[in-house]
């Protein structure tokens with residue numbers, strides 16, 4: 001390596017433990033970091049989608065027949081007000097789950113898109129696929145170029161603000177196969193994405209920004225869990241799309 005290579009060397013914008021089994025390497029072709037962790041692999045491209053595409057994606061996900069997509073305070077809408085909104089591109093739904101006998105709305109909105117017949121269960125809810133649209137197919141095709149896999153479904157999460165969150169879990173449903181490749185893209189507010197080992201002894205905080213792509217692969221879902229914690233100061237919307245391969 002000469003002096004100029006050293007100067008231009010990129011550094012990972014978050015910390016990983018400085019221990020055996022952890023390493024990161026910039027991939028010039030894919031324009032992102034290939035990160036090895038014990039029993040798993042990550043790929044992190046901070047600005048995978050540029051500002052223009054990322055801004056347009058947020059608008060596309062929120063376009064509807066009644067509410068200004070940019071200025072609406074989504075959290076302040078009552079469920080019956082929300083149910084009257086017809087979203088132009090995304091079929092958002094606000095599911096509820098039974099928590100210890102109490103029906104509780106999920107702390108985020110969701111939508112499942114996929115190939116015909118590719119239904120998916122998450123948070124105990126079984127969802128039939130909505131039909132792909134142009135916007136999602138564009139995003140999917142760009143991620144497939146890097147992930148080197150053809151995805152057939154995407155779970156969309158809409159976090160209305162920092163009060164919305166996602167609890168610790170692993171993407172280990174049997175329809176995802178043994179070692180799933182999950183392509184996760186973020187638009188809107190930056191949120192921390194936590195990953196921790198099943199025994200809770202190691203934790204990594206990964207900032208997912210407007211346009212960031214994170215790919216999880218290898219044995220990761222067997223040995224690590226992930227979550228998106230509340231961040232009460234965050235007032236802006238955030239979308240996360242996890243592209244998946246469903247084997248059923």
Ligand SMILES: O=C(O)CCC(=O)C(=O)O
Nearest residue numbers: 155157193226228240242
């Ligand atoms: O919102 C995120 O960044 C994570 C989403 C996720 O883990 C999931 O949908 O299973």
